[in-house]
Amino acid sequence: MNARRQAAVLAAPAAALLAGIAVVPVLAAAWLSLHRSILVFHEQRFIGLSNFRFLLGDGRFWSALSTTAYFTAVAVFAELALGLPLAVLLHRGGGLLRAAVLLPWAVPTAVSARLWAWLFNADYGLLHRLAPGVDWLASPRTALHAAILVDVWKTTPFVALLLLAGLQAIPQDVLKAARVDGAGPARTFFSVTLPLLRPSILLAALFRSLDAFRVFDAIYVLTEGGPANATETLSIYAYKTLMRSGDFGYGSTLAVAIFACVVAIGLSWLRVLGRER
Amino acid sequence: MRSLAIWLVVSAACSRSPHEPGAAGAVQLVLKHQPLWGDPAPFHAFLDRFRRENPGIVLRTDTLPNGSDIAREMFVTALEGGADDFDVFAIDVVWAPEFARAGWLADLSDAFPPARLREEFLPGPVQAVTFEGRVYAVPWFLDVGLLFYRSDLVPRAPRTYAELRDMAKEAMARDPRLSGFLWQGRQYEGLNCNVFEAVWGHGGELLRGGRIALDTPEARAAVQWLREAIETGLSPRSVLSSAEEETRRAFQDGRAVFLRNWPYVWAEVQTAGSPVRGKVGFAPLPSATGAPGSGALGGWQLAVSARLPPERKRAAEKLVAFLTSHDAAVELALRYSRIPARRAVYDDARVRQGAPFIAALLPVALRARPRPVSPYYALASDAIQGELSAAVVGLRRPDEALARAQKIATHLEER
Numbered sequence: 012m013n014a015r016r017q018a019a020v021l022a023a024p025a026a027a028l029l030a031g032i033a034v035v036p037v038l039a040a041a042w043l044s045l046h047r048s049i050l051v052f053h054e055q056r057f058i059g060l061s062n063f064r065f066l067l068g069d070g071r072f073w074s075a076l077s078t079t080a081y082f083t084a085v086a087v088f089a090e091l092a093l094g095l096p097l098a099v100l101l102h103r104g105g106g107l108l109r110a111a112v113l114l115p116w117a118v119p120t121a122v123s124a125r126l127w128a129w130l131f132n133a134d135y136g137l138l139h140r141l142a143p144g145v146d147w148l149a150s151p152r153t154a155l156h157a158a159i160l161v162d163v164w165k166t167t168p169f170v171a172l173l174l175l176a177g178l179q180a181i182p183q184d185v186l187k188a189a190r191v192d193g194a195g196p197a198r199t200f201f202s203v204t205l206p207l208l209r210p211s212i213l214l215a216a217l218f219r220s221l222d223a224f225r226v227f228d229a230i231y232v233l234t235e236g237g238p239a240n241a242t243e244t245l246s247i248y249a250y251k252t253l254m255r256s257g258d259f260g261y262g263s264t265l266a267v268a269i270f271a272c273v274v275a276i277g278l279s280w281l282r283v284l285g286r287e288r
Numbered sequence: 289m290r291s292l293a294i295w296l297v298v299s300a301a302c303s304r305s306p307h308e309p310g311a312a313g314a315v316q317l318v319l320k321h322q323p324l325w326g327d328p329a330p331f332h333a334f335l336d337r338f339r340r341e342n343p344g345i346v347l348r349t350d351t352l353p354n355g356s357d358i359a360r361e362m363f364v365t366a367l368e369g370g371a372d373d374f375d376v377f378a379i380d381v382v383w384a385p386e387f388a389r390a391g392w393l394a395d396l397s398d399a400f401p402p403a404r405l406r407e408e409f410l411p412g413p414v415q416a417v418t419f420e421g422r423v424y425a426v427p428w429f430l431d432v433g434l435l436f437y438r439s440d441l442v443p444r445a446p447r448t449y450a451e452l453r454d455m456a457k458e459a460m461a462r463d464p465r466l467s468g469f470l471w472q473g474r475q476y477e478g479l480n481c482n483v484f485e486a487v488w489g490h491g492g493e494l495l496r497g498g499r500i501a502l503d504t505p506e507a508r509a510a511v512q513w514l515r516e517a518i519e520t521g522l523s524p525r526s527v528l529s530s531a532e533e534e535t536r537r538a539f540q541d542g543r544a545v546f547l548r549n550w551p552y553v554w555a556e557v558q559t560a561g562s563p564v565r566g567k568v569g570f571a572p573l574p575s576a577t578g579a580p581g582s583g584a585l586g587g588w589q590l591a592v593s594a595r596l597p598p599e600r601k602r603a604a605e606k607l608v609a610f611l612t613s614h615d616a617a618v619e620l621a622l623r624y625s626r627i628p629a630r631r632a633v634y635d636d637a638r639v640r641q642g643a644p645f646i647a648a649l650l651p652v653a654l655r656a657r658p659r660p661v662s663p664y665y666a667l668a669s670d671a672i673q674g675e676l677s678a679a680v681v682g683l684r685r686p687d688e689a690l691a692r693a694q695k696i697a698t699h700l701e702e703r
Contacts, residue, residue, distance in 0.1 A: 050368045051390045051663070071674075133526030134538045149473075149528035151683055237475020238528055239678035254361050256667045 037270060043263035050257050062264040071240065071248060072265065076272075078155060079244040083223040086162045090219055091212060093163065094170030099200075101171060102178045109175075116168040124232035127161045131233075148234055151241035158230045158242055162223065170215045177211025178204070210287050217280035224273055245269045313344075315603040319611075320350045320374035322359065322588060330623040338610050345603045356380045356477075360666070367392040372595055376604050376611075378588040379425060381416045382659050382666055387591070388424040389663040394592040397423045399605040412585040412656035413629040419661065425589035426612045427629030429620055432649075432656035433485050433583030435573050436539065436547040436557070438564065441466075445571030447578040449489070449513055452546060453522055459545045467544040468522040470535040473514070475677035478531055480669060481584035482548060483676050484659055486510035488582040489575035494660045499701055500668060503687075503694035509576070511679045511686035518680065528681050540564055548573065550586065551627060551652075554645050572652050585656040587629070621646050627653060664700045671696040 044062055048055045066072050101109050115123065130136050131147035138147060147157045181204060189199045227246040230236065236243035236251070243251075249269060253262030324331055332349075339347055350373075352359045360383060366374075367390070379387060387393050400423050405414050413427030435452075437445050441459040446452035456468030472478040484494060490513070492506025501507075517523040527535065532549055539547040540556060542563045547553065557568045573581035590611055592604040610616065617633040620626035622642045627649060633639055634650040659665060672693045679689035 049667075050364055051386055051667075053390065131529070132534060133524065133529065134534070134541075134543065146525045146528065149525045149681065151681060154529075234529070235474070235476050237674070237677045238473075238681045239475065239683045240674040241683075243674075251670050255357065255670045257364055258667070 040263045040266045040270070043259055044261075044267045046260045048258075048260040048263075050259060058260070062261050065261065066264055066268060071243070072245075072268070074240065075243050075245045075248040076268075078242065079224055079226070079246075079272075082155065082159060082162070082226060082244060083220050085156075086159045086166075086223050086226075087216060087219045089159070089163045090167045090170045091216060093167045094174055094215065095208075095212075097167060097171035098174035098178055101175050112171065113168045115165045116172075118165075120165065120228040121232050123165055124161060124229045127157075127164075128233050131157055149238060151239050154234055154238060154242045158226075158233055161229050161233065162226065165229070166219060166222070170219060173215040173218070174208065174211050177208045177214075180211075181207045210284065213280065213284050213287065217277070217284065220276055220280065221273055224276060225269065245272070314346050315344060315600050316346045316348070317376060317600070317603055317607055318348045318350055318374045319376045319607065320352055321378040322352045323354060324620075324624045324626070326624055330619065334616065334619055338607065341610075342603070342606060345606070347607065350374060352378065363387070363392075367593075370595070372593070375593050375596055375600065376607050377591055377593070378428060379591050381413070381430075381585055381587050381589065382669075384417050384425050384589060384591070385419040385661050386663045386666050388419045388422075392594055393424040394594045394596060394601055394604075395422050395424065396426065396592060396605065396608070399609070400426055408631060409629050410631055410653055410656065412653075412658055413587065413589070416585060416658035416661060417589050419663075425591035426608050428588045428590050428612055429617070429626035430629050430653065430656060431550050431586030431627065432652055433481055433548060433550060433573060433586075434570055434649075434652045436549060436553055436568055436570050438542075438545050438567055439569040440567040441545050445569060446546075446574050447580075448574050449576055451578075452574050453517075453520075456522055456545045465543070467524045467526075467538065469517055469546040469548070470530070470539055470544045471514070471517075471523065471527055471548040472531055472535060473518075473523075473527040473677075473680050474529050474531050475673050476531060477669060477673065479673055479676050479680070480659065481586075483507075483510060483514065483680075484657075485548070485573055485582065485584050486513055488657060489573060491576065495662065498662065500660045500662055500664065500697040501694075502672065502697060503690050507690050508686050511676065511690060514680050515682060515686060518682070528677075551645075551649060552625075555625060570652075572655055580651065580655055582655045582657040583652055585658045587627070662701075664697065668697040668700050 045057060045059060046055055047058045047061070097112065101112060128148070130138050133139050133146060133149060136147070139145070145153060148154050185203060185207070186199060189203045194202065225246050226244050227250065230242050230244060231247055231250075234242045236247045245265065246269065249262055249265035252258050252265055256262075319335075335347060335349065339345070353362060360380065363377070363379070363383070367387070384393070402414075402418055402421065402423050405418075405423060405426070409427050410430070412432075413430055417423055417425040417427060435445060438459075442455045446455050452469060460466050460468055471482045473482070487494060487504075487507045487510040490506040490509045492504050492510065494501060514523075518525060518528065526538070535544075535547055536549055536553050536556060538544055539549075539553070540562055554568075554570065556562070557564050559565070571580075573583055575581035590608045592601060592608060596604055612629070614630055614633060614636070617626075617628040617630045618636050618638050621628055621633060621639050625643065625646065627646055628634060628639070634647050634653070640647040659669075675684070675689040675693035675696070678684040679686045684692075
């Protein structure tokens, strides 16, 4: 009992800090989402669940939600698919290679997004020259894929790094045993390495999908959500409603919706991860 | 180089100008404004003149973030929170009615009567700062949309849209690498400006009885014109993802015949080494009928915080009068290429000699028109951008997109 009490005392500062910077703002946003609150017009009144009712019928919200879901699914899948071979390569390669691969991850997103915006530029862009006739950022169909490409370019190294840690944790004797049993490299990879890497892959997927779901900076710099709101993710919609339109009530409703989605994603991944153990 | 200049301006502006602890009873004033670009020394020397002339006022300056959106966020949060760390501040042209309605701006009608403002300043800026017959800010300097053209490729500026199209097609037939007409079609505030200009060019209005009006025949014609420019190849598809700089660069590299942009482009295309130096002319935007078109009005106005007690308000008004005076406008035009909001400055010999481009802008500046002067515009603008973008990229028909934009604006105004 004494040890437990001591543990509680030791954990208290961290818990208080977490409550202060995470729980309180979330609760404040939830409270605000029950109001009609427009700063400029001094409107602030309680309206219950009206905002949420409006949300259910708001086409822009559903379109932002599906854009975000599509972005998350495609980006995370591509990052894992590319990150895995990269991790294997890094596992063999030296420190310099590792450092070089990490470069995209180290560049601030706003900077790299600006860089990509010029690569996509229809008059000067390198990508435009390689594939003329594709209006990367000007067409609602391609703009979202352009954003996905930027995200994949930036975060694949991070995924590779997580997987690399997993690879390094695989005991050498298991691999040696496989070789002794006569398994070739391919067989060893798919029957030994990959299953042992599963927890790392799931962990990378958890991190990345939570992050990708809240994507803001890359897309904001590339397109500001355009054209025709085709690249508007939930974060961008919430930001525009909150900060540009000054509608704090509905903006908070959107923020709460994002929070709910992120919690749902996090919990389902954790459940999958938990089953692994 | 430019970033160095920005850094210098910002750091110079951030360092609080040292001032003697004024005599007891001295009035403290803080001026909050956007950095002016370039060497801050002339502006500070100018402010020093105000200090000398008004020993009873202790003046400090503070800079605003550069982006208009960010500056607005700052003001909305600060003013709503009852901030009192700035007294006189520069506001963007579309904020005046919104901030006035919020009660954040002092009514300046006594010190700057509307009639006098109308007499001395250009009509567009005066319209932008007047809300329900009262004056809430004084125009400082302006910005306005205009048409740049390649004087080596076309004989003169086009007056109508049809002329623009024909001239461009002719030049493009001679040199297939050329684009015809560049404008800003990315989903952002600049797209609204481009569309509004086309609405005015088709004889339309954006306000009807004080309400935002977008679902009008003229607006449909305007959006149709821009959409057709893309469909017929008059404008390259790249304009759909372009803001000012992307189009300016393409034009400056000699890739286009016409460019709709803001006056800053002039200095850029005339720099040494610019491929189109000496081959560029400018004119008011074209219209459907051939009458000179109107450019969207941008620029900054000086407002006074509504929280000031009478004595400080009088001092603040003095500062506003000083900064928006004829001499100040001349100074800003000569030193910072800022376009005057005062009518007489364009005829001032110093400006005609030292900044002939600015003096020649008068016909354009006279026709500058504000975006809808409605307290709801800033709220609605974001949703309008999405719909206009859908129309110009061809995702929705113009009438459909405008009807949706109208619904959003009406919904905002009615609650």
